[in-house]
Amino acid sequence: xxxxxxxxxxxxxxxxxxSSLSDPDTVGDxxxxxQQLLRDTVTQILSAPxxxxxxxTPLQPAARLTAALGNQxxxxxxxxxxxxxxxxRGAYTKVSRLxxxxxxxxxxxxxxxxxxxxxxxxxxxxxxxxxxxxPVSTPAIKVHGVxxxxxxxLLHGDAFPEALAFALALAEERGLNFVPPYDDPAVIAGxxxxxxxxxxxxxxxLDAIFVPVGGGGxxxxxxxxxxxxxxxxxxxxxxxxxxxxxxxxxxxGKRVVLPKVGTFADGVAVAQIGAHNFALCRxxxxxVITVSTDETCAALRxxxxxxxxxxxxxxxxxxxxxxxxxxxxxxxxxxLVAINSGANINFDSLGYVIERAGLQxxxx
Ligand SMILES: Cc1ncc(COP(=O)(O)O)c(C=O)c1O
Numbered sequence: 512x513x514x515x516x517x518x519x520x521x522x523x524x525x526x527x528x529x530s531s532l533s534d535p536d537t538v539g540d541x542x543x544x545x546q547q548l549l550r551d552t553v554t555q556i557l558s559a560p561x562x563x564x565x566x567x568t569p570l571q572p573a574a575r576l577t578a579a580l581g582n583q584x585x586x587x588x589x590x591x592x593x594x595x596x597x598x599x600r601g602a603y604t605k606v607s608r609l610x611x612x613x614x615x616x617x618x619x620x621x622x623x624x625x626x627x628x629x630x631x632x633x634x635x636x637x638x639x640x641x642x643x644x645x646p647v648s649t650p651a652i653k654v655h656g657v658x659x660x661x662x663x664x665l666l667h668g669d670a671f672p673e674a675l676a677f678a679l680a681l682a683e684e685r686g687l688n689f690v691p692p693y694d695d696p697a698v699i700a701g702x703x704x705x706x707x708x709x710x711x712x713x714x715x716x717l718d719a720i721f722v723p724v725g726g727g728g729x730x731x732x733x734x735x736x737x738x739x740x741x742x743x744x745x746x747x748x749x750x751x752x753x754x755x756x757x758x759x760x761x762x763x764g765k766r767v768v769l770p771k772v773g774t775f776a777d778g779v780a781v782a783q784i785g786a787h788n789f790a791l792c793r794x795x796x797x798x799v800i801t802v803s804t805d806e807t808c809a810a811l812r813x814x815x816x817x818x819x820x821x822x823x824x825x826x827x828x829x830x831x832x833x834x835x836x837x838x839x840x841x842x843x844x845x846x847l848v849a850i851n852s853g854a855n856i857n858f859d860s861l862g863y864v865i866e867r868a869g870l871q872x873x874x875x
Contacts, residue, residue, distance in 0.1 A: 535790035545794055552735040555700035559604040564636045565592050570712040573817040581843045587709055587850045590822050596853030597705055598629035601728055604701030605690050606633045614639045619687040621678035623649045624778055625853055626692035631662035642687060644678040646670055650857060693728030694785030703732025709848055710740060718845040719745035723828040723852050724757045725779035727788030734795035748799040749832030751776050756784045757792060758799035775804045778825030778853055802831040808864045809871035823856040
């Protein structure tokens, strides 16, 4: 596969995963295939073995946000996972489903972020070789985070696209299994277990779930499970204004490649929604709300005020979208869930976050 075939920009546009529930491009608008894909995805979610390596995270009431917004706000604390993000769920599910023969060859990916740490831990747990290609500019703290979980780190290329090309070449050369960060049915199934937990943890009135979107692994899994069981609950994606690949794909009715992608919320800086992801999202996601950098920073502050925890920008997007939704709808007494998806933020960037949050005024 050549670099150009992925239409790589400064951000990520990933190749589709190797395994397939059903070919995502053939699902289209066929109601029968759509239902089959939904059922297959739910079946895979329910058998995802995530608790070998991740925890059932709390669904925590956010008292201050609840009071300020006049709606009950619950935070799904995925920032409390062992790798400080939900990504371990999908990475582990994918790797654990490889055959013994494939596992013996090892796994490879390219990532400077949460997928790298998730895959490293998944491979360590299963005792298999993991090679993670990271751009040479990756902060030492992240390189260390991956190495400390036993993965081999190869620093290659100035930017992400070169690291990805190198990882794919390695997969080809050494027979390693490339583990995609989102565009894969097993990865989607693992992330979907977040939805299972939300419905189990809160069985009463639940009006909407807000989910940050990068390549769409998390939202595809959550939307599939939630819509299968509780179609009355709205599933709402949240993207940065300058990185809205799902919103644009839904508007166009097909996947589009963003020519340029903002990188402040680095976990969701993706140029094109995944193919398997879009096949689910186009039918089961109700809408996408976009938020600015300042709104994201203000949400980070709101989460801190309620939990005394810091999330990363991508991890705060859902709360930012939830606040915007309440302001737009002027709703009251609804039950709203936001997925706090991760906490891998460089301490040094907190000064910038605080400054930008200040521009949004106080939430209380
Ligand atoms: C913290 C965080 N939130 C959200 C996302 C978006 O997840 P997805 O790519 O499955 O949409 C990511 C992806 O890496 C992430 O690291």
